[in-house]
Amino acid sequence: MSKKETPLFPLRKGLHARQAHVDLPAGTFEEEHARQGFFGRTTHLYRLHPVTDWTRIEGPLRPHSYDLNPLADSADAKVKASMFGSTETAFAPICILHNGDVALHWVAPAAMDFFYRNADGDDVYYIHAGGGKLETTFGALVYATGDYLVIPRGTTYRFLPGEGPQRYLLIESFSEVTIPDRNQLGPNAIFDPAMVDTPELEPYEMNPKGGPREWAVHIKRESQITKVFYPFNPLDVVGWKGDLTVWRINVKDIRPVLSARYHLPPSAHSTFIANNFVICSFLPRPFEEEEGAMRVPFYHSNIDYDEVLFYSAGHFFSRDGIGAGMMTWHPQGIHHGPHPKAIPLSRTKERTDEVAVMVDAFRPLRATPAAELMENLNYWASWK
Template sequence: MVQYVRGRATTQAHVGLPPGTVEEEHGRGGFYGRASHLYRLNAPTGWTSIDGPLRPHAMDLRSLEDAGDERALPVDVLVNDDVRLGVWARTSPMPFFLRDADGDLTLFVHRGEGLLETDFGPLTYGPGDYLVLPRGTTFRLAPSADTFLLTIATTAGIEPPDKGLLGRHALWDESVVRVPDVDPHDEAGDFELVIRQRGQLTSVRYPFHPLDVVGWKGDLTAFALNALDLKPVSSFSYHLPPSAHTTFVAGNAVICTFVPRPLETAPDALKVPFYHRNIDYDEVIFYHHGDFFSRAGIEPGMLTWHPQGIHHGPHPKAVANAGSKDFTDEIAVMIDTRHPLEATPAGAGVELADYWASWME
């Protein structure tokens, strides 16, 4: 593929920027398609005002810690036809069983411990766990401690990423995945199953316990994966794009996980994310733990949302502090969506109105 070079530019992206410039990546297809790197005299986030819907957004999801609708189901904050992102707070076991018929359901445990009971058997959970439920799985959440979840519902199935040259054992090895063993219930009584499909709820009652599976086989099952079992890829001389931290793919959505890792140490390498206008994807980041090195004023339990079309990149304070850090202790979940998201009333209600102005500090 031909690459053109004009004016003052570096021969290697993200390394050895021309003095007095900042680098912006203008790319297609996430970070996989064609791209150009523009070397600017000023940061493209150095705006003085934004009038319109494409401003960067931040939501304080901690304000939704009582999250639950009339049936104590997850509360969505950002949605499109492919993905529903929300939060779910529970302090006691669900009094009914639930089945999502619209897609796979991924629960990220921000806080809490307990048991996720499923058709395939139970899974214990704790902070930092991804709990993945294939479409149509019957389950019940039974917390033993106050539980707060990020919910990611995708119409496409959750799959591992293509690890390419890294090999199948990179990022996460199949052996760290926790798969349930059967725990059949042979009980009589009155048991309710709630099925969610196209935004509507259907209630089905049984005279026997719905989780009565005595055995199963196959490669479609509920499973758990903890963020600290991920093995991040890093480079001392080159700032890797977020796609290097891909954990799952689901059609028009990608789930990435940022976990503690060393930063670049080469003197001419970027240490903070490069400015970019990821024109084909909305970018959402949920902050779980630690000090996220590219953001100022964002705390665990918050979420940021950068719509496709407008620039985003590190905060000025992060750029100023980059030289003093050689390690990051963050844990964060990033969801990129191919089609634009919309905020629900619940999400809009916890938005930090002045987040877009934080780059002006």
């Protein structure tokens, strides 16, 4: 057998469930030990204790939890923690976690009197709170809470938010962002491409009252800003054709893959993919119906991926002490799974109502000083 081949059937030793995540042997706790983010070879281990029943943790693999909400409330904090030291508080993304493939930022924009262009990568925004108009090279889009906005590298754009708090999660990808292959599910599964919205061209003001003005484009390259000025509105596009553009999909238009008899792995909820990371959406769905089937995320070890979860709305039944606007980070190599109360609580409900965004990164992430300011240092003990 070559190295690329795998056995048709798994080997079995001792006590084990015939079907993973269903009818666990009495008194055991199942752990999924899997490669390639649940896509690769897998073994299920049946233990006598939850793998998160630790007494203490020393070292960098300790699980992390961050409350991002306070970061958006201080203009000084926004500038100091911005990803490129911007002096423009109207748009100062605050980097939380990053590696060579992806960076996660927290953004609370105000109306921008300048345009922005990312020459480092694609920008994927999840609108946690707020809404407004996004002006782009390709036209304008009205956006609202629950929208994903996918903005290709090199696109010139600016936010014109509406009233009320604005809180966006920015997932910056240093490779092209695409959607996963649906395979046997068919092209209309998860979301029908017809649900995707793209910008509409509209007339842009060229010379406002009072005479000509100078228009600025702030271009980020290698996390430094270059400012380019024009005597005309740089969004002076009057037409375009092609298959590369800004687009939007709302989480309400994403239909999760379901199984009444089996708890599906997180990979079944993939929304976007890029080099060395994936973006998943966890959305309201019915719980598994079959008696004996697990209803909560199973214990697992992050072997190949760092796992980040941003919690946006609803009741996060698998975690205690987690609310909207918070983020958890479980590095490669350390276990995690449901909190102790989650398993019995799941048996009393028929549905989940949570909305959460997950980023699984193949290469280890690093936290920024801004993240460390917002960290709940006792999160590792929350499984007790």
